[in-house]
Amino acid sequence: AGAAPRRRVLVVGAGPGGLQTAIAAAARGHEVTVVERETVAGGQVRWAASVPNRAELGDVVRNQLTECADLGVVIEYGVTADADCVSARRPDVVVVATGSRPVRPWWAPPADTPAGSRVVDVLEVLRGDAEPTGDVLVVDQLGFHQATSVAELLADRGCRVEIVTPSMVVGQDLGVTLDQETWWIRAAAKGIVSSTDRIVNAVNPDGEVHLMHHPTGATETRRPDWVVTVLPYAPADELYHELRRRADEEGIEVHRVGDAVAPRRIHAAVVDGDRIGAGL
Incomplete structure (x- = not known):
């Protein structure tokens, strides 16, 4: 089979799922940019790697960043990408890898009370x-x-x-x-x-x-x-759903990976990213 047409791929989120998407897509010959709202990559993994006896988790992201650099993936830090920001970049494909967020338990008093x-x-x-x-x-x-x-x-x-x-x-x-x-x-x-x-x-x-x-x-x-x-987290999927609403009008292909689909463990996010990126 011939090579896939070169496409402009925008990945939102530089956690393990987003980075693996970028790696797989760039390996297919696509032009890939990753935008990340924080000043460093890794998502929640970097915090997980900061605790006792878990430093090896940091190797996942370090290895992915090395591979991204080798493949020419551009990573922009300090970028909060809303739907308008994404549309303005006019990508062919957007992959939302925005992770997940905590859910406050039903039994907890309001956060603005002393307890x-x-x-x-x-x-x-x-x-x-x-x-x-x-x-x-x-x-x-x-x-x-x-x-x-x-x-x-x-x-x-x-x-x-x-x-x-x-x-x-x-x-x-x-x-x-x-x-x-x-x-x-x-x-x-x-x-x-x-x-x-x-x-x-x-x-x-x-x-x-x-x-x-x-x-x-x-x-x-x-x-x-x-x-x-x-406790179990909830997907941070608002951007994905907003982009899906705009997809037909703007002609953008939209996917999501990792915790933005369903909060799971690191390997699931990496598998998601590899599958979506390799399929572009």
Whole structure:
């Protein structure tokens, strides 16, 4: 088969999904530009790589950036791309890789109240937007590195940390990466408490947390200074849907990859990006 016609491809977002899209598209001979609102690439991965025992995650983005440079991909930082900005660039193809955003739990008090201001998302802690101290309750519904890593980070800062999860074991998916046994050792050494089979039912205005042991229905309370949530995120897909509404009129082909489709793990974003980029 002959080579694909050279097209102008704009990728919005320089996380692993966006960068892999750029790599695959550039390898096909397309002219590729990536725009990123932050001053560095990596998306949420760069924050995940900042915690104890997870620095190797940074290699994913570093390797992708090297390959982008080799293929002539242009990356523009500090660009917030709305639909008008995208239209003004007149690309042939747009791939939206805008990631995902935290969802505030239903049981949390409003964020502008004293108790609500101390219920924060794990990403806020990693970015330094929130700095918990004292007794910290980590509420984990993902069962992977997010909760265990932030627990270690806070314990290293002198916090007294308890992880609460509805699962039968904290960090249930750490076995996938062969990290579960070493996590148990480190958690014990750092005094991190694990409380399984528990869900949060409410946080009172005074900060008291109500838990339920779901196998038995027994209730418990905690009085932490801070609550850190590790919960499923929602796609940041507004740009994608706006561009789709304009696509026919403006003659732009629009795709999305990674967490902008559905929040998942890094490998899924990379697979998404490679599939879309290689198919252009």
